[in-house]
Amino acid sequence: MVNQTTKRNKLAARSLVVCGTLLAGTAIWMSVINSAKPATQTAVPVSDNSSSVNQSNGVSNQSAIAVQTPISTTPILQQQVIPRFRTRGS
Amino acid sequence: MKMFGLVEITRSFTAMNTNVEAVVCVPSGGEKQAENALLLVQDIFTSVEAALSRFIPDSEISRLNRSAGQPFQASSLLFTVMTLAKAAAETTGGIFDPTILPFLMAAGYDRSFEQLVTQSILPVLEIKSRYTWRDIILDAAASTITIPAGAGVDLGGIAKGWTVDYAGQKLKDFSGFAIDAGGDILLGGKRADGSLWPIGVVDPFNLQENLTVLELSDCAICTSTTTRRCWRLDGFSGHHLIDSRHGKPADSAVVSVTVIADSAARAEVIAKTALILGPDEGMQFIHSQTGAQGIIVLNNGVLLRSEETREAGYVR
Secondary structure, rough: HHHHHHHHHHHHHEEEEEEEHHHHHHHHHHHHHHHHOOOOOOOOOOOOOHOOOOOHHHHOOOHHHHEEEEEOOOOOOOOOOOOOOOEOOO | EEEOOOOEEEEEEEEEEEEEEEEEEEEEHHHHHHHHHHHHHHHHHHHHHHHHOOOOOHHHHHHHOOOOOOOEEEHHHHHHHHHHHHHHHHHHHOOHHHHHHHHHHHHOOOHHHHHOOOOOOOOOOOOOOOOOOOHHEOOOOEEEOOOOOOOOOOHHHHHHHHHHHHHHHHHOOOOEEEEEEOOOEEEEEOOOOOOOOOEEEOOEEEEEEEEEEEOOOOOEEEEEEEOOOEEEEEEEEEEOEEEEEOEEOOOOOOEEEEEEEEHHHHHHHHHHHHHOHHHHHHHHHHHHHOOEEEEEEEOOOOOEEEEHHHOOOOOO
């Protein structure tokens, strides 16, 4: 009985170790996967770095009065607002 | 839309070669009053177009251009808009100049844009205009306008802006109203649900997208861009924004300028001037104009914007 109990205890301990290892592995994989995902739910702050402007376009640092943003980035609205009108330009 | 007992009544129509939409907010039951006001707006657009379109041979401005060299008896409408145009030319140091018509025609914009894109067009002409806005003589007492022989005037953009402003005055007693004439937009009060008017500023590189959405009231917003009303002729890319300093389409690094100001005519002139001046001078010019704010898009995709336009809208 003692031997059988000891065997069962050893088996249970091994199972716990295996389960623990599996859980830890899963947790690591989840963290890796999550870190690889883009933060789509987070609003990206607008860069105000005026010194990054291409000088070949005639824009000097005097334009610091304005905020300069590369518009090639994916638009992320802080809040979805459907425009009633649009400035189409003429 | 119906909230707080108010409804928005809309009227859409075509005038000045563009789509016009006008909206007023009225209490429920005031629909007839709203419809009458919106009909008046349409009448205003129709009558101003008939008088001030250079593409209508019998319009008053066409007759003025044919009368170059002698005093022309002008209606109060033509005299008012010409006075406004001359004042705008002075404000912009001549960058905005209504006497650019010969250059505009030389660049290929010699007929309404719909015809321009479907018909063959004239070769580019070399024109050395000797005249500027300073040569327009306005005689208020006699209500006459004199332009020099050989000169021609075009009031296109400023006339549309003035029309939006004038029509807006007819709607000012409504708690909220808006007029959108091809993207020249005037906004008064609030929407029927009490919110501000959300205005999308179009991305010039992707016309289906907005650069930003601004929530505005009691102001006008207009955009000038080289990506609309442009054409190609003998390998030459033309557009309608003429730089009066050399008489050819502007070739600055700016693709579009959106300006917010107290009137559509001002916003239109400031936007056009800033585009021609280029990024640095353009933004400085915008900020030199009382109450004006702007968004400038460069041809490399860089965006310059007044700080206030960030505060007014949902931005990237």
